Amino acid sequence: MTARSGLASMKKTFCLKTAVAKEIRRWTVALAAAACVSAVHAAAAPVDVPASAQPTKKPLTVADVLAGSTPADWRPIDPQSTIYMDLPAGRVIIELAPQFAPHYVANVETLARQGYFNGLWVERVQDNYVAQWGDPDAKKPVGNAQRTVAAEFERTSRGLSFMPLAEPDTYAPEVGFSDGFPTALDPKLGRAWLIHCYGMVGAGRDNDVDSGGGTELYAVIGQAPRHLDRNVTLLGKVVQGIELLSSLPRGTGAMGFYEKPEQRVTIKSFKLASEVPEAQRTPLEELRTDTQTFTDYIDARRNRHEEWFKVPAGHVDVCNVPIPVRARAAAGH
Amino acid sequence: MTARSGLASMKKTFCLKTAVAKEIRRWTVALAAAACVSAVHAAAAPVDVPASAQPTKKPLTVADVLAGSTPADWRPIDPQSTIYMDLPAGRVIIELAPQFAPHYVANVETLARQGYFNGLWVERVQDNYVAQWGDPDAKKPVGNAQRTVAAEFERTSRGLSFMPLAEPDTYAPEVGFSDGFPTALDPKLGRAWLIHCYGMVGAGRDNDVDSGGGTELYAVIGQAPRHLDRNVTLLGKVVQGIELLSSLPRGTGAMGFYEKPEQRVTIKSFKLASEVPEAQRTPLEELRTDTQTFTDYIDARRNRHEEWFKVPAGHVDVCNVPIPVRARAAAGH
Numbered sequence: 001m002t003a004r005s006g007l008a009s010m011k012k013t014f015c016l017k018t019a020v021a022k023e024i025r026r027w028t029v030a031l032a033a034a035a036c037v038s039a040v041h042a043a044a045a046p047v048d049v050p051a052s053a054q055p056t057k058k059p060l061t062v063a064d065v066l067a068g069s070t071p072a073d074w075r076p077i078d079p080q081s082t083i084y085m086d087l088p089a090g091r092v093i094i095e096l097a098p099q100f101a102p103h104y105v106a107n108v109e110t111l112a113r114q115g116y117f118n119g120l121w122v123e124r125v126q127d128n129y130v131a132q133w134g135d136p137d138a139k140k141p142v143g144n145a146q147r148t149v150a151a152e153f154e155r156t157s158r159g160l161s162f163m164p165l166a167e168p169d170t171y172a173p174e175v176g177f178s179d180g181f182p183t184a185l186d187p188k189l190g191r192a193w194l195i196h197c198y199g200m201v202g203a204g205r206d207n208d209v210d211s212g213g214g215t216e217l218y219a220v221i222g223q224a225p226r227h228l229d230r231n232v233t234l235l236g237k238v239v240q241g242i243e244l245l246s247s248l249p250r251g252t253g254a255m256g257f258y259e260k261p262e263q264r265v266t267i268k269s270f271k272l273a274s275e276v277p278e279a280q281r282t283p284l285e286e287l288r289t290d291t292q293t294f295t296d297y298i299d300a301r302r303n304r305h306e307e308w309f310k311v312p313a314g315h316v317d318v319c320n321v322p323i324p325v326r327a328r329a330a331a332g333h
Numbered sequence: 334m335t336a337r338s339g340l341a342s343m344k345k346t347f348c349l350k351t352a353v354a355k356e357i358r359r360w361t362v363a364l365a366a367a368a369c370v371s372a373v374h375a376a377a378a379p380v381d382v383p384a385s386a387q388p389t390k391k392p393l394t395v396a397d398v399l400a401g402s403t404p405a406d407w408r409p410i411d412p413q414s415t416i417y418m419d420l421p422a423g424r425v426i427i428e429l430a431p432q433f434a435p436h437y438v439a440n441v442e443t444l445a446r447q448g449y450f451n452g453l454w455v456e457r458v459q460d461n462y463v464a465q466w467g468d469p470d471a472k473k474p475v476g477n478a479q480r481t482v483a484a485e486f487e488r489t490s491r492g493l494s495f496m497p498l499a500e501p502d503t504y505a506p507e508v509g510f511s512d513g514f515p516t517a518l519d520p521k522l523g524r525a526w527l528i529h530c531y532g533m534v535g536a537g538r539d540n541d542v543d544s545g546g547g548t549e550l551y552a553v554i555g556q557a558p559r560h561l562d563r564n565v566t567l568l569g570k571v572v573q574g575i576e577l578l579s580s581l582p583r584g585t586g587a588m589g590f591y592e593k594p595e596q597r598v599t600i601k602s603f604k605l606a607s608e609v610p611e612a613q614r615t616p617l618e619e620l621r622t623d624t625q626t627f628t629d630y631i632d633a634r635r636n637r638h639e640e641w642f643k644v645p646a647g648h649v650d651v652c653n654v655p656i657p658v659r660a661r662a663a664a665g666h
Contacts, residue, residue: 127576128531128655153644170500170648198461198556207640222579223531223556223653227637227646243460243583246555250576304560307540311486313560315503320556322461 059305065296066287066324073293074285075180076328077239079273081105083112084282085133085241086268087122092219092241093273093282094201097181099160100194101152101235104203108214108235109272110145116215117270122248126256128222131245132204133267134215136257148213151205153230154193157185162192163289165298167315171226175318177289181237182318184229194234197224197319201236221246224319239284239325285328297324392638398629399620399657406626407618408513409661410572412606414438416445417615418466418574419601420455425552425574426606426615427534430514432493433527434485434568437536441547441568442605443478449548450603455581459589461555464578465537466600467548469590481546484538486563487526490518495525496622498631500648504559508651510622514570515651517562527567530557530652534569554579557652572617572658618661630657 124132164176172184182195205212303312457465497509505517515528538545636645
């Protein structure tokens, strides 16, 4: 594990199986099938074709794909729908998902504008599960915001930008990416919902489905707890700084709550990026998930072509495709 | 997220789909199908059956299943194949898997007996990936041990105890559990291999497949990096104390290596449990994965019946089944 690259002897069986087992799903599958076919040809080169006519293009690594991206492949992360949560150790940056949880996002924005979270705490860190922040006593006034908001576990799939993964998923009929968010879809029901991948941010609730509202938030810091999908409102994802949450000491109380108040980690400030002076912002851009470059990126994750790798996986889980984010020159600078 | 329980309105569509889509796989599938059938009956109770004849058995939660387990459902974790890695913050306990990596395990045991890791360091912590320990300079003498051991990426599936999961897996033809270890299997090839779930422990290597040996070890601390399966030798799993690794500060160097020597975390000692005086041992036992109780446990993970849950997932990923481990009274005490 001192290097992460690898020779890719494409596994024919995996490719063929994928192509046969899946329904045709727009361009993703067509591309995957094409990749398999060319790999099979390369592996079993017909003897009557001159060597010079053989495919010689080196398969792309993740680094190759990103190096070959164009500026148009990236989208700026909009400060209007971005939260900066400043902890003593640094800034956690959360991109909100109003297209999935409009009322929760609006409420969190109202809470942020009022400074609701400033001076509250990360109060719970449960290993391989979630870090959660808010008011452990649930007493701080919410001002113009709502304490509870009706659940937004799912939405119609109509009008949704959706880049499907070719792979079958253990939990949902279809999975893929919608505007940078890992998304599940049920085509028969016409419903879509966000997926609890690493770094996703949701709104804690009590037993009643409508008892959340955004006053308690959590981020996933372990193996995707997919059993939470459609059980709790997801409203964003951490695009930078998740390690500031995932490396916190685990709480030793029930469900990972800190047992002593002094163990809690104070939230210095929790603000909309658009309300932070431009000089103090952290401009980021993310690889667009509706581009050919992203499709190539997924394929480079599916079959790792770095020298270190010997057996390409042939498949990839929706939660094993971290979406590339990078610093962006601030507008006008 | 303040409670983790849930009302289970069993989804008929998921059950039926599972039953249709899967090959018959021994008793696991038969049991899963039976569970679906009874749930469907309960949901659509025929009107001509008296209420007293309706199934009234409350579906079991994870806590119910464990509370109903018998002593025979648990197996002691054998000190002969257990490592205690004592860090300043506490003890990380690793169960070795000689049935999958006999030569690597033997080499790690030899290294442990010689005190090879004592005074070395956790030198790398990469967020959502791995924590790694060993000698960053790769210079410490290995004595009677080997510096490299031929790769043990997979083994024959013959003679392997295997409890298959009913669910299809994104990466492997079959997945399940073998003596407490998450395991993938290719029935056509007759091969089996360990899966990179959270907490699994492997032996780092360089680009050559045979360049590992156990002098550099790592544990998974994030979303299962399944693309590493069959690319690196897994040789055990952390059964207690993974949070001591997962909560360490992330390294800021390439691949999460600590950039400054003083950031490294010293390994106080790394010993076979059987070589530690009995009074200093941490006796543990683990739920046997070849029992009906474990099958019930998987089903309780698949469809969470705690009050908090509203939409049961209907499915479970092999890496979303943490195997219960608990303290055990020391023998003779």
